[in-house]
Amino acid sequence: MSPAMNTLPHEQTTTGPPTGEQYLESLRDGRAIYFDGELVDDVTTHPAFATSARSVARLYDTLHDPEKQDLLTYVTPRGTRSHKFYKVPTSSQDLFESRDAIAEWARMSYGILSRGPDYKASLIGALAADTGFYGEFAPNVARICEEITDGVKFVNLSLLNPAGDRLKPLAQQRDVTMHVVKERDDGIVVRGARMISTGSAFSHVTFITQFVQAQQLGAAEEDFALSFFVPMNAPGMKFIGRPSYEHMAKRLGSPFDYPLSSRFDETDMSIVLDDVFIPWENVIAYRNPEVCNQIFLRGFAQRLIFHAAARSAVKLDFLCGLLLKAVEMNQVVNFRGVQVELGELIGLRHQIWALSTAMAAEPDPGPGGAAVPSSRYALQWRNSYGEIFGQIKAKFQHLLAGGLIQIPSSSRDFKNPESRRYLDAYWKGATATAEERVKLVRLIWDVLATEFGGRTEMHERNHGGSFEGNRLETYQTAQHMGDTTRFTDLVDQCMSEYDLDGWTGDVWPKWSNA
Numbered sequence: 001m002s003p004a005m006n007t008l009p010h011e012q013t014t015t016g017p018p019t020g021e022q023y024l025e026s027l028r029d030g031r032a033i034y035f036d037g038e039l040v041d042d043v044t045t046h047p048a049f050a051t052s053a054r055s056v057a058r059l060y061d062t063l064h065d066p067e068k069q070d071l072l073t074y075v076t077p078r079g080t081r082s083h084k085f086y087k088v089p090t091s092s093q094d095l096f097e098s099r100d101a102i103a104e105w106a107r108m109s110y111g112i113l114s115r116g117p118d119y120k121a122s123l124i125g126a127l128a129a130d131t132g133f134y135g136e137f138a139p140n141v142a143r144i145c146e147e148i149t150d151g152v153k154f155v156n157l158s159l160l161n162p163a164g165d166r167l168k169p170l171a172q173q174r175d176v177t178m179h180v181v182k183e184r185d186d187g188i189v190v191r192g193a194r195m196i197s198t199g200s201a202f203s204h205v206t207f208i209t210q211f212v213q214a215q216q217l218g219a220a221e222e223d224f225a226l227s228f229f230v231p232m233n234a235p236g237m238k239f240i241g242r243p244s245y246e247h248m249a250k251r252l253g254s255p256f257d258y259p260l261s262s263r264f265d266e267t268d269m270s271i272v273l274d275d276v277f278i279p280w281e282n283v284i285a286y287r288n289p290e291v292c293n294q295i296f297l298r299g300f301a302q303r304l305i306f307h308a309a310a311r312s313a314v315k316l317d318f319l320c321g322l323l324l325k326a327v328e329m330n331q332v333v334n335f336r337g338v339q340v341e342l343g344e345l346i347g348l349r350h351q352i353w354a355l356s357t358a359m360a361a362e363p364d365p366g367p368g369g370a371a372v373p374s375s376r377y378a379l380q381w382r383n384s385y386g387e388i389f390g391q392i393k394a395k396f397q398h399l400l401a402g403g404l405i406q407i408p409s410s411s412r413d414f415k416n417p418e419s420r421r422y423l424d425a426y427w428k429g430a431t432a433t434a435e436e437r438v439k440l441v442r443l444i445w446d447v448l449a450t451e452f453g454g455r456t457e458m459h460e461r462n463h464g465g466s467f468e469g470n471r472l473e474t475y476q477t478a479q480h481m482g483d484t485t486r487f488t489d490l491v492d493q494c495m496s497e498y499d500l501d502g503w504t505g506d507v508w509p510k511w512s513n514a
């Protein structure tokens, strides 16, 4: 291994977080993103990305706002200020404080942006507490965590290979899956593809590891057992993503028509590693299935879900507000059955907040004395949130029905006096003008029903793991933590209290049939 070098980009280690402008500048680094047949020159000005990039920049600006500083930031051991979720928590109090900081940022996008820079603080806070686990790479872990924390860098994550053939082991899909092709004195060369990395267009650094949910990488899969950080502009890193909803919004309408997709499209990019050189300094696991199998589980997954839970709780506040306003607007709110649905909606919102609270209130002891958000409640958030989101979406469909689709093609119909006359007359609500009603319905449509809304639902259901994998992990974790034994012990205790001859002890009086 060569001597340690600082190879991550955009050094700000002694100056703390960038301002929004500095952050945008840092994205102009020659990263290779392909979009709509072309290589994107600059994500901060490209019509598919610019407005959403600005939404992330706004988050960075709040870190410099004296009124928000105490809520959002802490002082690192190096004397810099960073977002609170980058801190290694050692108590419930720390976790509650980071939740407040996460929720504050989440409110700035109404819970829509799942990936602010703080999302992958879940990784950094877990690694920083656990450097010893990485053996010879421990100094890399420590250095990288400090660098990322001090610069409040935005890390994106790729855990998985493309779906490929789920029946075949990785070694039989070498043409697709990511693996090491060459070891050099100064690092490794990596080839292959990755399924998805959300937020990558707006990130500084990609973290890549190999994870097979609810399964283990075996010794024969050493070539695939790699974990490393790689700057977005490393030669050979290619990003190819889904359509941009911001782009669609610009082509089809205005912020009035697409108030969320036009500014909070966080991007989902697949990654091709076309023989990317990774210097040893950025490697944290090499040909090491044991370490790769554990990385996700040693606090990182719990923290990642902790972040998602706080963010999704804010989103449910927003969804509650949307439905309440909509049912008031056409006065169905006065029907008893509608109030029952609203009560259920609000209860679901409380449930997600409660899981987030429980994760902070009952942390698991983690590596290095870290307080890890409760695995049990984290797993249940992951099992339930996708379903809850689906239930809530159905409530909008039940209660708003055809009113959801009675909208003009775009805000331009309001600008045309001829059509406006009809809109004003016939598109109004009981308590709202046509413009007010359509504005609200378009917002609801964007959050739930546009292509952006559809992707969001996919995200809420899948981003933390597959339907089956999540439940399987809940079962496996319950076994690992001794919960299943405790549950069956309770049953054994009950069954030991009686047999064919009646009660076994002397607690209850001798049985006699009446």
Ligand SMILES: Cc1cc2nc3c(=O)[nH]c(=O)nc-3n(C[C@H](O)[C@H](O)[C@H](O)COP(=O)(O)OP(=O)(O)OC[C@H]3O[C@@H](n4cnc5c(N)ncnc54)[C@H](O)[C@@H]3O)c2cc1C
Pocket (backbone or CB within 6 Å): 157, 158, 159, 160, 163, 166, 195, 196, 197, 198, 199, 213, 268, 455, 458, 459, 462, 463, 464, 465, 466, 467, 468, 469
């Ligand atoms: C919008 C969105 C954003 C995402 N962002 C990210 C990101 O930023 N970073 C990242 O790393 N990932 C990301 N993901 C990917 C996400 O982590 C995966 O989709 C999730 O972990 C499920 O894995 P999978 O898609 O490979 O599903 P699969 O593993 O293929 O599972 C799908 C279903 O197939 C069946 N199945 C699969 N394998 C088996 C098996 N061995 N035995 C039995 N049944 C099986 C099960 O029924 C399972 O429910 C994102 C996904 C979405 C939708």
